[in-house]
Amino acid sequence: MENLPNKSSSALKKIFRYFDSPIHSINDINKVFFSYSCPFFTKVSEYYPKEGNEFVKIFPYLNNLVHNIDILFPNKGIETLKTKENKSIRLTRKHTALVFLLSFVDLIEVNNSNKKNYFNVSNILFNNYDSAFNFGLCFLNYLIVIGKWLSQNNPILDEEITFMRRNINNINYLEQKNEVKLCDLIYYNKGSLFDGNALYCVDFANKYIGGGVLNGGCVQEEILFAAEPEAIVSLFFMEVMDSCDAIGIFNTIQYSKYKGYGYNFTYDGCLIDGITPIKRHRIIAIDAISRSSYNFFSFRNDKEMKNSIIRDIHKAYVGFSLSDSLQNIPKIIATGNWGCGAFNGNHELKFIQQWIAASFAGIERLDYYSFGDEKMQKVEKYYTIIKEKFKNAKNLYDALLMISNLNENYIDNLLNLNINY
Secondary structure (H helix, E strand, O other), rough: OOEEOOEEEEEEEHHHHOOOOOOOHHHHHHHOOOOOOOOHHHHHHHHHHHHHHHHHHHHHHHHHHHHHHHHHHHOOOEEOOOOOOOEEEEEEEHHHHHHHHHHOOOOOOOOOOOOEEEOOOOHHHHHHHHHHHHHHHHHHHHHHHHHHHHHHOOOHHOOOOEEEEEEOOOOOHHOOOOOOOOOOEEEEEOOOHHHOOEEEEEEEEEEOOOOOOOOOEEEEEHHHHHHHHHHHHHHHHHHOOOOOOOEEEEEEEEEEEOOOHHOOOOEEEEEOOOOOOOEEEEEEEEOOOOOOHHHHHOOOOOOHHHHHHHHHHHHHHHHHHHHHHOOOOOEEEEEEEEOOEEEEEEEHHHHHHHHHHHHHHOOOEEEOOOOOOOHHHHHHHHHHHHHHHEHHHHHHHHHHHHHOOOOOHHHHHHOOOEEEE
């Protein structure tokens, strides 16, 4: 159980005492909740006065939310979801917002553990670089929307977000002789995973969920969690992933628009405008292993190479199998160049691994977004030929292992493999 403060704690007494009198500017928030000047609030006051003023207006409603902490969390905490477990918990948007808010204003005591990611939302507010400031704007925008919904008694706050773990140790499905057809695939060289029609989206995760979202990281997982801060609460109670683990976070909302990638990431305004339909996302978090495990020139033996390849096929399979938890929903998953950023994975290999895993997991269709990466040119050109040649998932899996000790030109090696099915 991860403990939360209660109304009698010194931390919460601080917030209650302060709101006996009204606040006048966002810098008043700075004076109360931080022991020294926080550059984030100073910048908001100077460069984003509209957002700052909105936050001041709605903060009393967030304060009222904190007043209800003992009602919302009668057990004083949230159950820990442990490594290698098959388990899930559900929190309403109201519960999730409260936990996020307490961390945003530095009122949660976080137990240091090598089993969980770092959870202190306020940490990012003290960083001076531009992308950290833009992350903070996403977080501020999220709380502004929540405050407005609280003022309206909006029933959307009673919707539940499901946080789940899946662990599957058995890989016998890879050796089954029955023919599992390669699933359908639509290839996009432009666009974002989270803008399409797929009902599930892959988080290119760190084994510690959220990666560096609260410590300055700024790639796919961190940007996703910034735009959809409800996912960040998972850092509080979700332990590190094992090699056979995957994590699902279902029913989050994207609150902020953004531009750019990496350290060019910028907040681009609120997405919740009362006009644009609110889209819920089902996030599947899976962590890849680094390219060094596959590198032909790393002098690993053939068995080690194959085991590394199998590991990530199975990891993707475990993640994709999370779609089984919801019935009567098409199993369409949006993914892309998983493990090809910080871990420098081979683009062709990661594509093939995910296609095999999705097929074995019974996924109806993969929507694959390459982001226009030139390293995916051969995939885009030849994936239909690969499907025609190998016909089913088992054949493609066997062929991938056959060529694993050649070199890293996976598409060419598959096309040149002299074998008929």
